[in-house]
Each structure stands twice: as structure tokens, then as C-alpha cells.
Amino acid sequence: MVGFNNIIGHEEIIRHLKNAIETEKVSHSYILTGDPGSGKKLLAGTYATALQCEEGGTEPCGKCESCKKAIGKNHPDIIMVSHEKPNTISIDEIRDQVVNDVSIKPYFSHYKIYIIADAELMTPQAQNALLKTIEEPPEYAVIMLLTSNADGLLPTIRSRCVRLDLKVVDDGLVKKYLMEHLQIPDYQADIDTSYAHGSIGKAKEAATSQEFADMTQNALKILKYADTMEVYELTDAIKNLTSEKQNISDYLDIFLFWFRDVLMFKATREIDNLVFKQEINYIKEQASKRSYENLEKILDALDKTKVRLRANVNTELALELLFLTIREK
Structure with a gap:
């Protein structure tokens, strides 16, 4: 089941995001920054699903049409920006998938959400193309930039986004997660937890x-x-x-x-x-x-x-x- 309740750690960020939904103060642009495997995609995906949920609560219900589409990764109003080359996101990709697309209203949701993973890979030209949309977004647009290096983003972009820094997850929580959810034996969980340095993603990878x-x-x-x-x-x-x-x-x-x-x-x-x-x-x-x-x-x-x-x-x-x-x- 997708939901904030199933995310290990990151309590402050989750509180902030839930509060934004509850008070209807959703920002048009976010930067989620943290090490690889720290849970940026999971947080962004859960937030996007909750924002689009037809029940209108701070947790996605998981049952409505919108949630089902989001969980199935085929929601027309949650756009995962993709790129061809492994180490760069080009200006054309940002124009095609975000800048030119954002003027089309959401198909059947309240928001149109763009999630750009590895956002630091955007070329300066791509970032400048995105900047105008971040400066003057339509009321329904939400852009989420996920990065393990926020300094790779232009200062003009950084200054216009709400920045959420993902901290490392406590070792005790990581070990508990591995033992309870993945049935990893105690001694192996110790090794995987130490290796992960507070990253649930890295711990899961090591354990499996x-x-x-x-x-x-x-x-x-x-x-x-x-x-x-x-x-x-x-x-x-x-x-x-x-x-x-x-x-x-x-x-x-x-x-x-x-x-x-x-x-x-x-x-x-x-x-x-x-x-x-x-x-x-x-x-x-x-x-x-x-x-x-x-x-x-x-x-x-x-x-x-x-x-x-x-x-x-x-x-x-x-x-x-x-x-x-x-x-x-």
C-alpha cells in the first residue's frame, strides 16, 4: 500500500508535505535533495499520489481511480520526466515534457505534477528553459526536482523552490525495516545497515x-x-x-x-x-x-x-x- 505511513524516517518532511495538503498551501516547485537511495522518489511519488487522490485527505486512499492510476504509474497528470542520455537532461527534453506541456490543463485531476529525477543533470540551458515555468506557473502546476546535488542547480532555480533536505535514517529504523519487511536475519541486517549509512534504498539493495x-x-x-x-x-x-x-x-x-x-x-x-x-x-x-x-x-x-x-x-x-x-x- 502506498502512503506516507509506510515511509521509514523523514518525519519532518512528511509533516511539511501533509500540512501543505491540509492547509491548501501546495508550492508550485520543490527541491528534494538527499543521497542516492535516501527515498526522494518514494516521497515525491507519495506526495503526488496524495495530491491527486479523489478522497482529498493527507494520505492517498489507494482505492480511487486516481490512486490506482498513480500506483500503476500511468496517471496522465503525474509526469515522470525522462531523458535519453544517461548523464544529461537536454533543453529539448525539458521543453517537450514540461515547458510546452504545462499549458495543457490537467486531464482529470486538480494538479498537473512534474517529477524530474536527477535534476542536477539538466544542462544550464534546460534549467533556464524551466525557470520561466517555475517563475510563472499555471495555478495547477507542481514541479518536483529530485537531486543528490542541489548545488548542481542554478541559484535562480534554487531560490524559487521550497527545498526539503532528506536526512539519513536512524540505523535502528533501517535494521528494523530489513528484519520486519524483508525477513533479513539479525546478523545480516547489521551488515546491511552499516553499509547503507542511513539510506533505506541502499540497505534494501544490499539485503536483496x-x-x-x-x-x-x-x-x-x-x-x-x-x-x-x-x-x-x-x-x-x-x-x-x-x-x-x-x-x-x-x-x-x-x-x-x-x-x-x-x-x-x-x-x-x-x-x-x-x-x-x-x-x-x-x-x-x-x-x-x-x-x-x-x-x-x-x-x-x-x-x-x-x-x-x-x-x-x-x-x-x-x-x-x-x-x-x-x-x-
Whole structure:
């Protein structure tokens, strides 16, 4: 069932949107900004559905003709702006789908709503074309710009929109969602939640992705035995990681959680707050072998590796330097 009640977190934004419906103070233009997977599309879609709902409440009823069309993604008055090229939204696309279309009145709803995902991809010309519509919109128009980089929008656009910043969702809520809605076991939910950094979308992706499960197992194999691996085994491991270049950042996150766990257990001897609780025997062993200084060095080396990779340093070399630090006694 679609509805604000089913959205995890973002209470302030939901309050604002419901209040806008209730008081009939719906803005003509919004910017929803937040990290990928933070729930921008879900919030925008739910708001659009609620605005068009024939019941006229602050929650979509889910049963009327308008709600059914919105849920089925074929509502003629809720327009998802699309673009051909993956990294740009052109002036022609904005003209065709928004600027020239907005003068046509809604087909059977109170509003005509345009949702532009990845709005930062609009070229400056496309944004300028949209600006006139944002400045002088017909009374029924609502334009929602979804972005993970609000600074990619022109100041003139930003100053004319109501801006709603999506904050990260509390880890406890993310874990609860994974366990209750996706039936993810406790220990796996811990890993997925840590990886997600407060993003429900990212947590769902991790929880339902075989690739992420394989990656976690592969990372754990390296982490558990990095100290005792033969040099050739380590070289092979580095080569395998290098070949999975697109996943390196995720691997480094998993390594980071592991060594934080080791440090945390060394300092507190408590299991409750560990990400990898089910690997407690290995964590215990490493905590007893490694010094605080060594663990701090490894965590520092992980941060440096991320910086190096962002600066396009050779991946294999960056990983070799990291593993030298990990193997230091």
C-alpha cells in the first residue's frame, strides 16, 4: 500500500508535505535533495499520489481511480520526466515534457505534477528553459526536482523552490525495516545497515543482492586470514579485488566495519555493538593480537586508500599499500 505511513524516517518532511495538503498551501516547485537511495522518489511519488487522490485527505486512499492510476504509474497528470542520455537532461527534453506541456490543463485531476529525477543533470540551458515555468506557473502546476546535488542547480532555480533536505535514517529504523519487511536475519541486517549509512534504498539493495552477499563473504575470507596468508595468496586476493574495480569502495567499507569491530571489542569486550557479531571468535583473536596503535594505523590506511582511489592512483598499488599495513604486527 502506498502512503506516507509506510515511509521509514523523514518525519519532518512528511509533516511539511501533509500540512501543505491540509492547509491548501501546495508550492508550485520543490527541491528534494538527499543521497542516492535516501527515498526522494518514494516521497515525491507519495506526495503526488496524495495530491491527486479523489478522497482529498493527507494520505492517498489507494482505492480511487486516481490512486490506482498513480500506483500503476500511468496517471496522465503525474509526469515522470525522462531523458535519453544517461548523464544529461537536454533543453529539448525539458521543453517537450514540461515547458510546452504545462499549458495543457490537467486531464482529470486538480494538479498537473512534474517529477524530474536527477535534476542536477539538466544542462544550464534546460534549467533556464524551466525557470520561466517555475517563475510563472499555471495555478495547477507542481514541479518536483529530485537531486543528490542541489548545488548542481542554478541559484535562480534554487531560490524559487521550497527545498526539503532528506536526512539519513536512524540505523535502528533501517535494521528494523530489513528484519520486519524483508525477513533479513539479525546478523545480516547489521551488515546491511552499516553499509547503507542511513539510506533505506541502499540497505534494501544490499539485503536483496546476491552480489553484495558474495562480496561480504569474499571480504571476510580475506579479513579473517590476511595475517596468515602466504604472499602469493595475498597477491591473488589483491588481483581479484582489482578486477572488481566497480566494487572497491564497498569492499573498503566492509574492511572498515571489520577493523572498527576489532577495535571496539578490544576496548570494551562487548559484542552488542559489533557489525560482525557472528564472527566473534575471529574478532576476539585479532583484538588480542593487534595493538591499539596498529588498529588506528589500519583505519587511517583505509581512509587514505579511499582518497588515493578517488585521485585515480593505480588500484593494485593502493591495495598493496593497504595490505602491507594490515599485515604489520
